[in-house]
Amino acid sequence: MANIFGTLESNEGESMSDDKRAGRGRGRKHSSGRGSSHGHEHWAEAPPEYAFLPERAKDFGADHAALMPADQVVVDERVRLKCAVPVCPGYGNYLHCPPNTMSVKEFRQTLERYSVALLVQVESARDSRDLDDAGLAGKDAVALEESLHGEPNRLLGEIVNKLEAEAFKGGYYYAAGFSGGICLLCPSCVGVASGQPCRRPFEARPSMEGVGIDVFKTAANARLPISLSSDEPVRWTGLILVD
Numbered sequence: 001m002a003n004i005f006g007t008l009e010s011n012e013g014e015s016m017s018d019d020k021r022a023g024r025g026r027g028r029k030h031s032s033g034r035g036s037s038h039g040h041e042h043w044a045e046a047p048p049e050y051a052f053l054p055e056r057a058k059d060f061g062a063d064h065a066a067l068m069p070a071d072q073v074v075v076d077e078r079v080r081l082k083c084a085v086p087v088c089p090g091y092g093n094y095l096h097c098p099p100n101t102m103s104v105k106e107f108r109q110t111l112e113r114y115s116v117a118l119l120v121q122v123e124s125a126r127d128s129r130d131l132d133d134a135g136l137a138g139k140d141a142v143a144l145e146e147s148l149h150g151e152p153n154r155l156l157g158e159i160v161n162k163l164e165a166e167a168f169k170g171g172y173y174y175a176a177g178f179s180g181g182i183c184l185l186c187p188s189c190v191g192v193a194s195g196q197p198c199r200r201p202f203e204a205r206p207s208m209e210g211v212g213i214d215v216f217k218t219a220a221n222a223r224l225p226i227s228l229s230s231d232e233p234v235r236w237t238g239l240i241l242v243d
């Protein structure tokens with residue numbers, strides 16, 4: 001299993017010096033270093049004051065983590081379409097699934113206010129090849145996700161929550177975490193129609209895709225690409241916006 005906690009090392013071609021690590025200043029904000037507004041450039045070196053976050057991601061059990069300029073998080077209305085076509089069992093039913101989450105337009109506007117993002121990934125024991133030739137027709141999507149990926153899904157959620165808290169405690173009080181897939185914390189969500197509150201509001205987070213993030217392009221921009229229909233382990237991917 002590749003260890004890319006050195007995304008700062010391996011991707012930028014240069015290791016962070018101990019001085020820079022030691023000099024990280026939690027709570028300090030950087031005022032420069034963003035990528036281009038076109039989203040095609042990457043930091044020559046991530047601002048050192050954020051280096052504690054990928055380090056903590058490793059401590060919490062993530063397999064991969066990378067800092068990136070927030071303007072390289074890709075948002076696309078077509079992602080929301082894919083929540084509805086084919087319709088996901090979470091769509092309209094789960095509290096953190098569309099259209100119960102903020103709109104893509106709102107998220108895009110909110111994202112513009114952030115300067116730094118941390119992408120984290122947890123590898124599943126499964127790869128993304130078809131299990132058989134039968135396809136997905138007739139299968140229970142929630143049961144399938146639980147059986148195939150319940151464990152990495154929940155681990156990713158835990159890591160996202162912990163990193164959001166770490167960033168908050170580090171002075172980045174706008175830190176906001178996004179997980180992946182439907183929320184599997186309960187056997188079934190209370191749902192909006194019930195009028196009941198979320199059973200685990202301090203743990204449940206919306207998914208990246210639920211707010212319109214193109215996870216594949218964003219992961220590629222973070223230099224942690226996801227391979228589809230491959231024999232590589234599925235990478236459950238989450239994001240923490242940090243400011």
Ligand code: SF4
Binds near residue numbers: 095190191197200201
């Ligand atoms: S924690 Fe439970 S109630 Fe809350 S969003 Fe997740 S599934 Fe729904």
